[in-house]
Amino acid sequence: MSQGFNHRGVWAIYRFEMARFLRTLVQSVVTPVITTSLYFVVFGAAIGSRMSEVGGVSYGAFIVPGLMMLSLFTGSISNASFGIYFPKFTGTIYELLSAPISAVELVLGYVGAAATKSILVATIILVTAFCFVPVRIEHPVWMLGFLLLTALTFSLFGFVVGIWAKSFEQLQLIPMLVVTPLTFLGGAFYSIDMLPAAWRTVALFNPVVYLVSGFRWSFYGAADVDVGVSLGITLGLLIGLLVVVSWMFKTGYRLKQ
Amino acid sequence: MPPILSISRLTKRYASGLAALDGVDLEIDKGEIFALLGPNGAGKTTLINIVCGIVTRTSGEVTLDGQDIERGFRMARTKIGLVPQELTTDAFETVIATVTFSRGLFGRPPAPAIIEKILRDLSLWEKRNDKIMTLSGGMKRRVMIAKALAHEPEVLFLDEPTAGVDVALRRDMWNLVRGLRERGVTIILTTHYIEEAQEMADRIGIISKGKLLLAEDKATLMKKLGKRALTLSLQEPMSELPEALSAWPLTIKSGGYELEYTYDANDGQAGVPALLRRVAELGIGFRDLATRQSSLEDIFVNLVSASTESEART
Numbered sequence: 001m002s003q004g005f006n007h008r009g010v011w012a013i014y015r016f017e018m019a020r021f022l023r024t025l026v027q028s029v030v031t032p033v034i035t036t037s038l039y040f041v042v043f044g045a046a047i048g049s050r051m052s053e054v055g056g057v058s059y060g061a062f063i064v065p066g067l068m069m070l071s072l073f074t075g076s077i078s079n080a081s082f083g084i085y086f087p088k089f090t091g092t093i094y095e096l097l098s099a100p101i102s103a104v105e106l107v108l109g110y111v112g113a114a115a116t117k118s119i120l121v122a123t124i125i126l127v128t129a130f131c132f133v134p135v136r137i138e139h140p141v142w143m144l145g146f147l148l149l150t151a152l153t154f155s156l157f158g159f160v161v162g163i164w165a166k167s168f169e170q171l172q173l174i175p176m177l178v179v180t181p182l183t184f185l186g187g188a189f190y191s192i193d194m195l196p197a198a199w200r201t202v203a204l205f206n207p208v209v210y211l212v213s214g215f216r217w218s219f220y221g222a223a224d225v226d227v228g229v230s231l232g233i234t235l236g237l238l239i240g241l242l243v244v245v246s247w248m249f250k251t252g253y254r255l256k257q
Numbered sequence: 258m259p260p261i262l263s264i265s266r267l268t269k270r271y272a273s274g275l276a277a278l279d280g281v282d283l284e285i286d287k288g289e290i291f292a293l294l295g296p297n298g299a300g301k302t303t304l305i306n307i308v309c310g311i312v313t314r315t316s317g318e319v320t321l322d323g324q325d326i327e328r329g330f331r332m333a334r335t336k337i338g339l340v341p342q343e344l345t346t347d348a349f350e351t352v353i354a355t356v357t358f359s360r361g362l363f364g365r366p367p368a369p370a371i372i373e374k375i376l377r378d379l380s381l382w383e384k385r386n387d388k389i390m391t392l393s394g395g396m397k398r399r400v401m402i403a404k405a406l407a408h409e410p411e412v413l414f415l416d417e418p419t420a421g422v423d424v425a426l427r428r429d430m431w432n433l434v435r436g437l438r439e440r441g442v443t444i445i446l447t448t449h450y451i452e453e454a455q456e457m458a459d460r461i462g463i464i465s466k467g468k469l470l471l472a473e474d475k476a477t478l479m480k481k482l483g484k485r486a487l488t489l490s491l492q493e494p495m496s497e498l499p500e501a502l503s504a505w506p507l508t509i510k511s512g513g514y515e516l517e518y519t520y521d522a523n524d525g526q527a528g529v530p531a532l533l534r535r536v537a538e539l540g541i542g543f544r545d546l547a548t549r550q551s552s553l554e555d556i557f558v559n560l561v562s563a564s565t566e567s568e569a570r571t
Contacts, residue, residue, distance in 0.1 A: 012361025
């Protein structure tokens with residue numbers, strides 16, 4: 001082992017977490033394909049027929065970035081939170097705590113695996129979308145950048161939730177009560193320009209708006225808010241969560257007695 | 258040779274206010290088997306968990322092979338293997354996957370031959386592709402040992418390793434521990450089975466209410482604190498001790514049919530011949546005689562109750 005960095009430890013955690021994903025590969029791949037197809041049937045065919053274009057983009061294509069973001073948020077959180085909560089629940093956390101692995105390495109292993117899984121699923125959604133609607137990606141590098149940043153940020157958030165949670169109910173609480181509503185209210189399926197002025201102002205307090213907007217800009221070159229602000233908010237969330245995780249490890253919050 | 262594990266003035270006070278450890282000083286030499294005995298809640302597991310990084314110390318120093326367990330956690334923990342008390346396993350993983358994971362987690366390069374040897378030694382090789390959830394409790398315990406050995410630790414902590422396991426597994430584990438000691442592995446075990454400590458350990462520590470009451474070489478401990486008892490089975494029952502025998506601390510037992518003489522093992526049998534001569538002179542007939550060395554359990558019980566009584570007085 002390198003004295004400075006336990007890369008084998010990080011790789012062991014990453015592989016262990018990915019193995020869980022691969023054990024349910026069919027479920028992991030088929031579910032997003034079916035869900036995405038249903039979204040296109042329901043939103044694209046039913047609603048899209050009454051609302052042909054949003055900002056010059058067909059409605060079906062318009063919702064693709066939002067669908068990917070929704071999947072990234074929920075997938076990243078559930079993957080990372082379950083990944084760290086399960087060892088706490090079963091008691092195998094003793095092995096992680098007694099291993100020669102630093103907090104940074106532990107986070108890299110769990111968050112890296114969670115982000116990889118959610119990016120894979122988001123990519124499946126994108127590929128499925130290409131089969132149904134005319135998706136175009138104007139800024140592919142930015143698209144990949146936002147994809148990666150968002151996956152990492154929400155995986156880190158999931159990691160925090162996983163450490164914080166004392167039960168499976170608590171594990172579901174934040175994603176169900178906070179993240180999913182914020183995503184639906186954050187312009188995943190519409191432009192916030194379509195909202196009345198008052199609600200538009202309220203929407204700007206929702207951080208998800210900035211993430212979805214920046215990501216959609218990388219596809220179609222149009223955004224609800226400035227792309228620089230989107231990037232800043234995403235980075236800000238990431239840094240804030242890094243501070244929280246660092247505090248958790250420093251104090252041993254809900255990890256050590 | 259410097260000790261491999263050095264613990265100095267170690268204290269642990271939980272948020273609830275419970276003082277689990279109270280100024281523990283302990284040194285463990287490389288290659289020895291050290292058994293830590295103590296009643297439930299004495300602080301045995303807390304001590305082990307602090308050394309292994311699972312519980313944070315309140316104060317004190319702990320170094321493993323010269324490295325502070327927190328500042329030099331990477332070097333220290335690489336050398337440590339832990340088999341915890343609770344059966345905690347990844348139910349959905351296969352045996353070989355979880356053991357391989359443990360080796361990687363501790364920063365060691367893949368070594369299928371070493372993993373195979375560990376699994377064979379623990380009779381797990383045939384079950385390597387079985388999911389852990391399908392194994393019996395004894396087999397799960399073996400998996401936990403395999404995980405702790407996967408990175409070839411120099412110091413192995415066994416926290417009540419034979420609690421609730423069958424006789425065969427206990428015997429296998431004793432053999433395994435002896436084999437590890439022959440390879441130079443230092444073993445620190447806690448146990449409720451005092452005969453296990455008596456059988457296995459080179460040194461014994463007794464902890465009660467967070468205080469280490471003693472840590473002694475087993476033979477020295479038995480010699481220093483051990484008692485011997487001589488029991489005479491009398492031909493006729495004795496109702497009271499004759500005045501002529503008052504020089505010996507004797508006890509009448511079994512309804513007057515037994516006379517027991519307890520003496521310090523350090524004094525050898527100096528008082529026994531004189532006692533036997535005196536008994537013969539007094540015409541007290543006996544059918545049989547037996548001597549018994551007090552066990553580690555007697556020593557343990559005496560020490561712990563003495564400590565409890567002392568605390569009650571203060």
